[in-house]
Amino acid sequence: AFSGESLRINGRGLLFGLVVGLLVGVWGGLFARLLGAANHLREGTGWAMFLLPLAGLLVVWMYRRGGIKTAGGTDLIIQAARGEQPVSRLLAPVIFAATLLTHGFGGSAGREGAALQLGGSLAELVRKGGKLGAEFQDLAIMCGMSAGFSAVFGSQITAALFALEISCVGILPLGGLFPCVVSSLAAGTVARAMGVRAMRFYLSASTPDVLFYGQVLVLGIACGLLSILVCYTFSGVRAGLARLFPNPYLRVVVGSAGVMVLTLILGTKAYLGTGEALIAQAIDQGRAAPQDCLLKLLLTALTLGAGLKGGEIVPCFAIGASFGCVVGPLLGLPAPYAAAVGMVSLFCGVTNCPLTALMLGFEVFFFCNPGGFLMAVAASFLVSGYSGLYAKQKFAFSKT
Amino acid sequence: AFSGESLRINGRGLLFGLVVGLLVGVWGGLFARLLGAANHLREGTGWAMFLLPLAGLLVVWMYRRGGIKTAGGTDLIIQAARGEQPVSRLLAPVIFAATLLTHGFGGSAGREGAALQLGGSLAELVRKGGKLGAEFQDLAIMCGMSAGFSAVFGSQITAALFALEISCVGILPLGGLFPCVVSSLAAGTVARAMGVRAMRFYLSASTPDVLFYGQVLVLGIACGLLSILVCYTFSGVRAGLARLFPNPYLRVVVGSAGVMVLTLILGTKAYLGTGEALIAQAIDQGRAAPQDCLLKLLLTALTLGAGLKGGEIVPCFAIGASFGCVVGPLLGLPAPYAAAVGMVSLFCGVTNCPLTALMLGFEVFFFCNPGGFLMAVAASFLVSGYSGLYAKQKFAFSKT
Incomplete structure (x- = not known):
């Protein structure tokens, strides 16, 4: 723990988590705000939902142009988080736009697919930009997933664990704990500063018996x-x-x-x-x-x-x-x-x-x-x- | 999930966790109360601490009579939780008495060793009494550790996770999750009813930046x-x-x-x-x-x-x-x-x-x-x- 080598490795984990967290936090914050606008379009107008088939055509066209499998989605990122599969650099912009189209024109869907894929593919760009080898792909994707989930949901602890727990049930790749925690906290903090509200509810407590x-x-x-x-x-x-x-x-x-x-x-x-x-x-x-x-x-x-x-x-x-x-x-x-x-x-x-x-x-x-x-x-x-x-x-x- | 076989297995997990939890809860509650008395003996008298060497002799004698390694302690239970080592049936009474002697006569020590070993060895008695095969030893020990930790500390969620996380860092044997949760909640509830107070503190919150x-x-x-x-x-x-x-x-x-x-x-x-x-x-x-x-x-x-x-x-x-x-x-x-x-x-x-x-x-x-x-x-x-x-x-x- 005291050696120069391990200081260097841990410093790199801190820095990598921080950069990914800040970057994904900004994109996630932007995404959440645009999603708010998409929701207004759907809820505030009578006509938007009638354009859903057109929006759908556009989504399918984007995926085929980008050469990305339409099915797959989060599964692609889960495989990438185990280092089994590379991530297309087009995944981030395509899922970003496709999710906004889906929500704006009356689809019924979540947003974590976008958050996880956006985060994972941005983290891969950071890894390649930082000249980190392919052996860091799993770590990079996990950091990106943490940051994406954290930015979009505002649940920072949940986000950090989700990235570690999702790809293999019963195995926690704890070597990624510290970078994931850093990127989740950073992304959540940035997204909150950009006005993303976390889901929170007060319940009344009772004595468990x-x-x-x-x-x-x-x-x-x-x-x-x-x-x-x-x-x-x-x-x-x-x-x-x-x-x-x-x-x-x-x-x-x-x-x-x-x-x-x-x-x-x-x-x-x-x-x-x-x-x-x-x-x-x-x-x-x-x-x-x-x-x-x-x-x-x-x-x-x-x-x-x-x-x-x-x-x-x-x-x-x-x-x-x-x-x-x-x-x-x-x-x-x-x-x-x-x-x-x-x-x-x-x-x-x-x-x-x-x-x-x-x-x-x-x-x-x-x-x-x-x-x-x-x-x-x-x-x-x-x-x-x-x-x-x-x-x-x-x-x-x-x-x- | 619907088959009779899996119902039987899950029902057994529920029942086993419940029996271990109740049993260990009672013993843990008793142990915590006796520990309170031991603390009174040490704190309330001037003479008790001068008997520590005598108490120590008694402890060492008990371990040697029982044929239990003096070192080892929680390590024995960790190995047992991986099914690598059997548990002596004398472990429970010996650690119970030894911990009381240590605390009553002025030693400086914790109590979780006793809680984990007591829980693990009682759970093994339940397993053997219930005619469950040796392939259930790991599960039994984990349930017992959960229950022991929960009874003595009153932190039921912490207790359930501790038993799963302790023996191999990065691996969570989630097949034990449900029985451990049941035994932890049961033991904690029993111990609380017996007057064991959980460690709890209020802190003032601040906005994290x-x-x-x-x-x-x-x-x-x-x-x-x-x-x-x-x-x-x-x-x-x-x-x-x-x-x-x-x-x-x-x-x-x-x-x-x-x-x-x-x-x-x-x-x-x-x-x-x-x-x-x-x-x-x-x-x-x-x-x-x-x-x-x-x-x-x-x-x-x-x-x-x-x-x-x-x-x-x-x-x-x-x-x-x-x-x-x-x-x-x-x-x-x-x-x-x-x-x-x-x-x-x-x-x-x-x-x-x-x-x-x-x-x-x-x-x-x-x-x-x-x-x-x-x-x-x-x-x-x-x-x-x-x-x-x-x-x-x-x-x-x-x-x-």
Whole structure:
């Protein structure tokens, strides 16, 4: 620890994390603000959502021009974080624009796909610019993912762990801990200075007793089972659309039209965008309709299956929160706390990242009743099995 | 996840975690209360500390009668948690009694050694009683360690992670997550009902900025370097005493006499016992003398090197808190927060368990300024290198 060699290595880790964090923080902050404008376009106008098929055509065209696989997305970055795959330098601008188009014209999707891919590919540019060899690719991508997640979500601790935990369940490449922490804290600080607001909710605490742990255990199991349904729906809709419409241009037009028509039939835009309004309604007001989680799932699966972009995570937050808000009170839990537990434990089920999920629960809800999150996350992790959003994620161990 | 087989396995995990948690919770609660009585004996009388050499002779005699290696301690349990070593059924009663003797008669030691070994060996009894095969030994030991740590410290989330993280740095055997969570929550709940009070402190929060992160980074690095000194002192004093006094009876008498004499010279019992009073003084009142951390280190190293029992963790909390309380204000940090950061990041440095350390910081200090703990823990983890309290701990990766 005292040698010149290790000082040099650690100094490089600090510097690299800092540069990536600042750079990705600025881009992430800009992205979050443009996303706000995109949301205004969708919510504030009647006409924007009718242009979704056109936006979709543009997205598909960009991906094909850039030579980037349309499917893949976060899976590409997960493979890159294990050093198995290089990252196209066009990935950052393409995912950036594609996500804005998706959100502005009425798609239902998240934004973490953009955050992770943007971060990862910017970090690769920094690595190459800094003349660091290919053996640092995994570290660079992890730093970039931390920074991207942190900038867009404002949850800095969650972000640092997510990058370490996502690519192989049960293995934490802790050599990346310090650079990831630095880049996450730096990116989050920059993004906050640029006006990005973190997702935060106050809950009322209660004293945990045996009954309480039993209730959250059952809710966690239910969310773990729901996560299987969610993952199969995403992959099933994607595969189904690809089989029915092998031409990606036709596919994106049909899928987008489906999103539009469903939205018109339902008569609400509540299921478009990331679904943050659903989350706030479920957690702040303890209010959700039983069909909310299923409709959000369906519209997001259609949007992403069509070839539009953004990611699945925030929609999964909304699905879990709406589900918990409806199911929790049946078990005797207060609706807002159950919504919070639903959001966190569904996240755990679909990503297979229990530590990140736990941290998400602590960071977003100010460490309110942490034992309940622990129990629900552990149960959901167990029950969700080996299904997940990311086909390229590896498992180091059996879950039981 | 739906099959009868997996239901059976998961049901077994739930039941096993619950039984171990309840059982260890009762024993841990009893142990904590008896430890309270032992502390009264030491603090409330003038004569008890003069009997330390006698108590030491008794401890060494018990270990030799029981055929248990005197050194080893928590290392034995770490090996058992990887399934590499069986656990003597005498370990639980022997460590229980030895720790009470150490604390009652004026040794300076922790109590987590007892908690982990008691928990692990009781869990093995449950496994054998439940006719579970040897392939469940690792899982059983991890459940027992979770429950023991949880019962004695009252930090249930920290306890669950510690058992998973301790034996191999960088590998999380997440198949044990659910049973460990159940046993930790159960043991903590039982122990609390039996009157065990968890360590908890309120700190004042501040808005983290770049300067703040720089300050905690430097403090974290300092604690990482301190952790190297701490580990070398523990192992050096142990090895030195063993070389000078190969006879364990003579060694324990000389070492105990050393503790006694030093205490008389210093004219204070403040460095005996676990050191919780030092911790409270540093964190609640922001008060510590510069020599506190070194004297606590020396007396604990002598106590444990002599062959007395208990563990190193709470003394390390005290060393880290006293150190942070003195060094933090020099860096411009408030003394109480710096003491908290010192406690948590020294723990990280000596155990090489960053996630557990982070959780400790969150749980003990109510998630106050969590980003500061994250930064300091990551820095300490990096700087502390491959030194640690536990010789049998493995490292899956390079730390850089």
